[in-house]
Amino acid sequence: xxxxxxxxxxxxxxxxxxxxxxxxxxxxxxxxxxxxxxxxxxxxxxxxxxxxxxxxxxxxxxxxxxxxxxxxxxxxxxxxxxxxxxxxxxxxxxxxxxxxxxxxxxxxxxxxxxxxxxxxxxxxxxxxxxxxxxxxxxxxxxxxxxxxxxxxxxxxxxxxxxxxxxxxxxxxxxxxxxxxxxxxxxxxxxxxxxxxxxxxxxxxxxxxxxxxxxxxxxxxxxxxxxxxxxxxxxxxxxxxxxxxxxxxxxxxxxxxxxxxxxxxxxxxxxxxxxxxxxxxxxxxxxxxxxxxxxxxxxxxxxxxxxxxxxxxxxxxxxxxxxxxxxxxxxxxxxxxxxxxxxxxxxxx
Amino acid sequence: xxxxxxxxxxxxxxxxxxxxxxxxxxxxxxxxxxxxxxxxxxxxxxxxxxxxxxxxxxxxxxxxxxxxxxxxxxxxxxxxxxxxxxxxxxxxxxxxxxxxxxxxxxxxxxxxxxxxxxxxxxxxxxxxxxxxxxxxxxxxxxxxxxxxxxxxxxxxxxxxxxxxxxxxxxxxxxxxxxxxxxxxxxxxxxxxxxxxxxxxxxxxxxxxxxxxxxxxxxxxxxxxxxxxxxxxxxxxxxxxxxxxxxxxxxxxxxxx
Numbered sequence: 046x047x048x049x050x051x052x053x054x055x056x057x058x059x060x061x062x063x064x065x066x067x068x069x070x071x072x073x074x075x076x077x078x079x080x081x082x083x084x085x086x087x088x089x090x091x092x093x094x095x096x097x098x099x100x101x102x103x104x105x106x107x108x109x110x111x112x113x114x115x116x117x118x119x120x121x122x123x124x125x126x127x128x129x130x131x132x133x134x135x136x137x138x139x140x141x142x143x144x145x146x147x148x149x150x151x152x153x154x155x156x157x158x159x160x161x162x163x164x165x166x167x168x169x170x171x172x173x174x175x176x177x178x179x180x181x182x183x184x185x186x187x188x189x190x191x192x193x194x195x196x197x198x199x200x201x202x203x204x205x206x207x208x209x210x211x212x213x214x215x216x217x218x219x220x221x222x223x224x225x226x227x228x229x230x231x232x233x234x235x236x237x238x239x240x241x242x243x244x245x246x247x248x249x250x251x252x253x254x255x256x257x258x259x260x261x262x263x264x265x266x267x268x269x270x271x272x273x274x275x276x277x278x279x280x281x282x283x284x285x286x287x288x289x290x291x292x293x294x295x296x297x298x299x300x301x302x303x304x305x306x307x308x309x310x311x312x313x314x315x316x317x318x319x320x321x322x323x324x325x326x327x328x329x330x331x332x333x334x335x336x337x338x339x340x341x342x343x344x345x346x347x348x349x350x351x352x353x354x355x356x357x358x359x360x361x362x363x364x365x366x367x368x369x370x371x372x373x374x375x376x377x378x379x380x381x382x383x384x385x386x387x388x389x390x391x392x393x
Numbered sequence: 394x395x396x397x398x399x400x401x402x403x404x405x406x407x408x409x410x411x412x413x414x415x416x417x418x419x420x421x422x423x424x425x426x427x428x429x430x431x432x433x434x435x436x437x438x439x440x441x442x443x444x445x446x447x448x449x450x451x452x453x454x455x456x457x458x459x460x461x462x463x464x465x466x467x468x469x470x471x472x473x474x475x476x477x478x479x480x481x482x483x484x485x486x487x488x489x490x491x492x493x494x495x496x497x498x499x500x501x502x503x504x505x506x507x508x509x510x511x512x513x514x515x516x517x518x519x520x521x522x523x524x525x526x527x528x529x530x531x532x533x534x535x536x537x538x539x540x541x542x543x544x545x546x547x548x549x550x551x552x553x554x555x556x557x558x559x560x561x562x563x564x565x566x567x568x569x570x571x572x573x574x575x576x577x578x579x580x581x582x583x584x585x586x587x588x589x590x591x592x593x594x595x596x597x598x599x600x601x602x603x604x605x606x607x608x609x610x611x612x613x614x615x616x617x618x619x620x621x622x623x624x625x626x627x628x629x630x631x632x633x634x635x636x637x638x639x640x641x642x643x644x645x646x647x648x649x
Contacts, residue, residue, distance in 0.1 A: 260502050260513040263491075267499055270488035277450075277486040278500035279471040337490035390489075390543045 079382050080331035080343040086375075087346050087353065094357035101360045109239060115352040116245035117142075117307070119345065120300040122323040123252045124293035126344045129327050130256070131269045131286060132336025133187070133194040135293045138300075139319030140205040141179045145172040145301030146311045147209045150218040159220040168222070168305075172298040179205050180294015184287035202320060209313060217310040230306035241303055248296070253341035262339070265289060269336025322351065325372060329379045335387065350375065399462055401426045401596050402447065402478070402565060407456035409442050416442040418620035419456070421649075424565060429587070429597045431607040431628075434617035435640050440600050441483075443617070444569050447598070448480035449473035477564035481571055485554040489543035493535055494524035496542055497557045527560050528552075531589050534582055548579030552586060559590040566590060567598045572606065584610055604633050616640055616649075624649045 094102040101107065121138045128135045153159050153168035179201060186197040221230075232240045256262035264285045267275045276282050304312055328334050329350060330343025355368040404422040408415075417439045424430050434440050445451040447458070449467035457464050460476050467473045473480070487496045498520045504510035524538045533552040535545070542550055551571060558566045571587070572580040580603075587610055591597055601607050607614060608628060616624040616639040624639035624646045638644035 258514050258517075260504065260515060263495065263499075263502060263515060267488045267491060267495075270490035271486070273484075274486040274488045274496075274499070277470055277480075277482065279469075279474060280500045337488070 079379060079386075080340050080346065082382075083329055083331060083343065083350070083379070084346050087350055090350070090353050090357065094353070094360065098360050102357060105237075107356065107360070109242075111349070111352050111356050112242045113239050113307070114356070115348050116239075116241045117300050117303050118319065118322055118326065118352075119245045119348045120248055120296050120303065121319055122326045122344050122348050123249055123341065124296035125323040125327045126252070126330075126332050126339060126341060127256070127265055127289045128194070128293050129269075129324070129332050129334060130265050130336060130339040131289055132272070133286070133289070134198065134324065135183065135290065136195065136198040136320045137179065137183060137201040137205055138293060138297045138323055139316035140202050140209070141176050141294055141297035142301040142304060142319065143311065143313055143316050144179065144205045144209040145175040145298040146305045147212050147218060147313070148172065148175040149302060149305060150220045150311055151212065153222060154218075154220040160222050160224070162222075162224050164222045165225045168225070169299075169302050172302045172305075173295055174298070176294040176296070176298020176301065177291055178294070180291040180297070181287070183294065184290035187290065188283035188286050198320075206313075206316075209311075213311065213313065215313070217313055219310045221305050221309045225302075225306045226309055228306075229303060230309065241307060244299075244303065248299070249341055249345055256339050256341055261285075261288070266337055266339055269333075269339075271337075325376045326351070328383070329372075329375055331379075331383075333383050333387075334380060335383070398425055400424060400459070401461060403459040403462075404443065404447065405457050405459065407443065407446060407453045407458075409439075409446065409451070409454050416620055417446075417453070417456075420617065420620055421622045422447070422615060424596050424598055425613075426564075427591070427594050427596055428612045429591050429599060429610055431611035431614045432598055432600045432617065433602070433604075433607060433614060433636060433640060437619075438617040438640075439620040440617055441569060444480065444567055444598075444600060447473070448478070448567055450480075474561065477562055478567065479558035479562035479565070480567040481551075481554045481558045481569065483569045483573065485550055487542050487550060487554060490541055492537075492539050492541055493528075493545075493553045494521045494538045496553055497524045497527065497560060499557075501561065527556050531556050531559060531586055533586055546579070547574050548576070548582060551575060551579070551583050555583065555586050555590070559593070559595065562595055565596045565598065569600050570602065571599065572601070572603065580606070604636055607636070608633065618642060622649050 121142065125135055125138060149168040149172035152171040153164040156164040156167050183197055183201055186192050187194050229240050229244065234240060234243060256265065264275065264280055267280065268282055268285060272282055326347035327344050328347070330345070330347030331340045332338060332343060351368060351372045354371055355365055358365045358368050400423045402424045404420060407417050407420045409417040420439060420443060422432070422443060432440055432443070442451070446453050447467070449470045449472050452468065458467060459465070465476065470480070488499060491499070503516040503520050505514045505516045521538050528535050533556045535549050535552050542553060555568070555571065568587070572583050575583060584606060587597060587599065599610065611628045614626045614628055614631065614636060615622055616636065618640060624644065626635065635644060
């Protein structure tokens with residue numbers, strides 16, 4: 046009789062254990078689904094700022110400002126997402142942006158004295174080609190010379206910005222066609238949505254579809270997940286990595302054109318921290334720094350978090366420098382969560 | 394021993410050095426169509442090196458590989474795959490963040506018909522469907538084709554790797570210690586899976602340290618020792634003592 050109750054007790058214990066195990070799992074799952082978590086954090090911020098200063102923060106004008114401020118960084122971060130998904134890194138995005146803008150401005154100066162749609166199209170082509178060139182250089186050094194991405198792009202980060210300064214003598218160029226400024230720079234669709242925001246969202250959407258539904262995205266994830274597995278099944282890993290760094294270069298070129306349109310000069314001094322900001326946005330959004338897990342929607346959210354904080358702090362008259370502190374903390378938490386997730390997975 | 398039929402794959406006089414280490418010293422190996430042949434040997438006998446050469450991962454320093462009697466050069470894994478040879482590596486070579494279907498079709502993705510396919514859009518539905526069918530036909534115990542491989546047990550991962558090889562190989566599957574990391578129940582499941590692959594008429598080379606397993610699943614056994622083949626047996630005519638004797642050098646066959 047005593048034995049029986051002991052057995053019953055043991056069974057009950059096991060059941061209770063299993064139950065708390067599964068509830069713990071559910072809770073952990075929610076916490077480690079980092080994109081959903083970070084999206085809720087962004088919503089929380091938006092709600093908090095709205096409640097604190099509804100008329101100033103939640104106005105159409107202010108929300109539009111946030112979106113404009115985020116759009117150029119978003120395009121850089123999309124390229125960065127592809128790169129980080131392969132377990133790589135691209136430190137040179139901001140420098141490729143500046144270089145592309147400089148080349149575009151110089152080329153446009155030669156077309157109709159820097160005005161007109163022809164200048165805009167020729168300049169855009171020049172910016173894209175300039176970005177593509179440096180992306181290709183990064184990719185070739187990483188795949189053919191087999192150097193670590195961090196070192197290669199650290200080198201081009203300094204070198205490419207140096208070239209841009211050599212070309213201009215260190216002085217910002219101001220040749221930007223009015224047609225570009227009035228459309229991509231300050232133009233709006235129906236007078237409401239800025240074209241620069243539409244372009245950034247369009248690129249994000251296309252990138253999200255490519256990552257999720259195409260062979261290109263599948264190979265990007267596979268290489269980041271296990272480069273050796275990708276090689277053994279016959280995927281041309283080097284050629285794919287070359288394409289990924291090329292994409293990052295091309296998007297930096299497009300971002301260079303966006304920057305010209307918005308600021309009407311080449312902003313040589315303004316992009317030193319674009320690389321770190323884009324890496325932070327990508328990782329905060331839930332793309333794994335260790336490769337193999339990608340989310341373009343997460344990157345979109347990850348770009349908006351620092352921008353929203355900055356804007357909200359200014360409106361609340363909190364020293365905006367706190368934004369930098371907050372983003373640093375969020376970044377570290379995001380990587381920590383990513384690592385927890387991996388450890389939990391690898392225990393299986 | 395297949396004297397009447399032509400060998401599917403033959404290695405003849407293979408040499409392979411790594412620096413001062415002489416991994417293979419004139420090694421021979423034969424696989425006949427549709428048979429399960431076990432490759433056994435003590436640690437350092439050269440089994441893994443020979444597998445890498447047969448799979449096209451590494452080139453031999455010397456010696457030749459014959460496929461259906463013709464000399465072939467296996468310059469990379471895809472060269473072996475084109476001949477219908479697939480390999481299940483000890484580390485499985487799966488992408489852990491992808492699901493089983495994505496792994497089964499990795500590098501051989503199906504794309505949608507028409508313009509979308511030209512743009513590289515994946516036909517995920519068909520790939521999942523075919524993966525389900527492959528798992529069902531092979532009786533592989535994989536519960537889900539849509540969870541990531543990382544969330545699965547060692548046995549399930551092994552089943553995915555074996556199923557992938559069996560799906561694409563039409564002549565030969567090479568398996569490097571497929572049950573070494575598995576528990577008793579999972580090992581048994583993988584052995585059953587191997588038998589079903591054999592029943593489809595695909596030849597199998599299995600490397601194993603587990604003698605009861607070798608005796609259960611193989612038709613023939615070839616023994617390597619110090620980089621050479623030292624003995625060949627029909628499984629039905631041998632026993633554990635003979636196999637162990639050949640592995641340790643106590644038993645030597647002159648004509649091996």
